Amino acid sequence: MTHYVSVVIPCYNAANTIGECLSSLEAQTYPREFYEIIVADNGSTDGCLDLIRQKFPQVRIVQAVQKGSGYARNAGIEAAEGQLIASIDADCVADSKWIATLVEAIERVSDEVAAIGGMIEPYSYKTTIEHFEDFWIKQENLRQGKGLVRYAETPNAIFRIGPLRVMGGFDGTMGFDDADLGIRLQKAGFRIEFAPGAIVKHRNPSTWHELFRHRRKYGAFNFKLAQKYPELLGDVTDPRTARRVQLETIRRVCGGIVIKFPLALLTKWDKPSRLWPLADAVAALANYLGYRDAYVAFQRSSHH
Template sequence: MKASVIIPTYNRKAILEKTLKAITDQSVPNEIYEVIVIDDGSTDGTKEMVKKFNHRIRYIYQENKGRAAARNHGIRIARGEIIIFIDSDIVVNHTFVEAHLQKHQKHEKAIVNGLVINTSNFEDPRSEKRKLTDYSRASFATGNSSVRKKYLLKAGLFDEEFNQYGWEDLELGHRLLALGLIKIKANDAIGYHYNPPVSLDHLPHMLKKEWERGKMAVLFFHKNPTLRTRLTTLYAPPFFYLERLINLGGWPDWQMTEKIMEWLKKSGRKNLFKFLAQFKLIHAYFKGMREGQREFQK
């Protein structure tokens, strides 16, 4: 057993099924890697779906505690020397596991990051081409990354104080780099990240996620109070002033804005709808940071 692929999930049954089909159909023998699904309290029939994969998947259910706790659970029970992380909305290519293992064979102390390509194509996520917007400088992004288990344990695992969406992987990445690990790219390890198209039905979920990400950004800064963290998270006074100016009076939250967006969607003006949706998402992120300030500065 060379590797353990850890996948935390919460109510993503439909896309998770595609994730599991891809990760259990790899270019390396089945015997050298395992797949561990940590179900963080799903209520959508995830357990029943995973059962269809029989012995190929180790399924663990836990009460909802967040992604950091779910991944830690997976790390502790993992049998592989190398831990590979993907999210439950990532559909990987056929050489994914092989590409990660090859990099670790060459580099003992490595954080290996693969490519993540964003797509809204549910039927065939792997048909998406790479775009400039898919570029990432993250040192450790758990949508597609791997590290030897011994270094994760030495670094202290994920900080479970990050109990909402966002930043727990970058925070652990700082601690891994402090151990002397280096960042390595695995261009043949590709994950296609499914993001549903922006819609009126899905927008509340997206807003909630951005609010949580903003809140966790403040926690991330308090644990890593550096200029780089400020710039990465936008947690700095100039960004707050700019957001206040752009969203003067909190117009993204107005009922009138909701009605305008409904009209834009019905009339087929998709670009304008997405434009307003982006302002709402930015506003939600900064509201989350303001909540984080109130909570973590006590």
């Protein structure tokens, strides 16, 4: 039996990348009559929807009223006709066997497996920032069993529609919607597995500005996730936790800039290696600022 698959792509002003993503999806080895492609748009204004309509007329476009990738994915899932939901981002490029490999992987396991994450590789290594593996989205929790939470990162995943609907889809308020869904799936008794042969190339931060912006956003997302699951991730709303985070950030930033970075410049390492202490300090500072943004917002809301 060949499963019908719905590929769902959240999209917001992705004119520069969505064409390559959709081209890779149209070139799949999986029979085209057995999958649909749904772009769930979040109010794009850069002409990407016109591009899709002109160059990819088979692609369905749905509108997500609420802003955020989680809400967009939910809009796509709601419109989906498939029993399997394949998830990819608008800035990703899928290997030609991506859908086929994910379907084969989920067919081999029991219904207790609600989701499978695939291999996420870097799209490019052109810039210094792109060389820093610590900043890649790479399905690390599934590949290496790292972290307290097991989940399928949504740039490359496949979900059974039943468990997704039982869970109510993604929580669009979280930011880390995929991690939140993974926690809820596991609490409900489902399992999440890994398919290394299902490959997607993902664009990671390529400039210092992008690195700072991404890490600040992730700092706020981490706060929200821990706030929802303090039993797993600790009580981030406790002032003592906030103080510890602040002190750890000071130690990491000062140590990186004052000690490690000057020492690295004296070595014969390649450029990315010499700049790593500086990049780590930038990421630490941005992560703290994101945490602080969320913490201040929490304090204000708790006083009302």
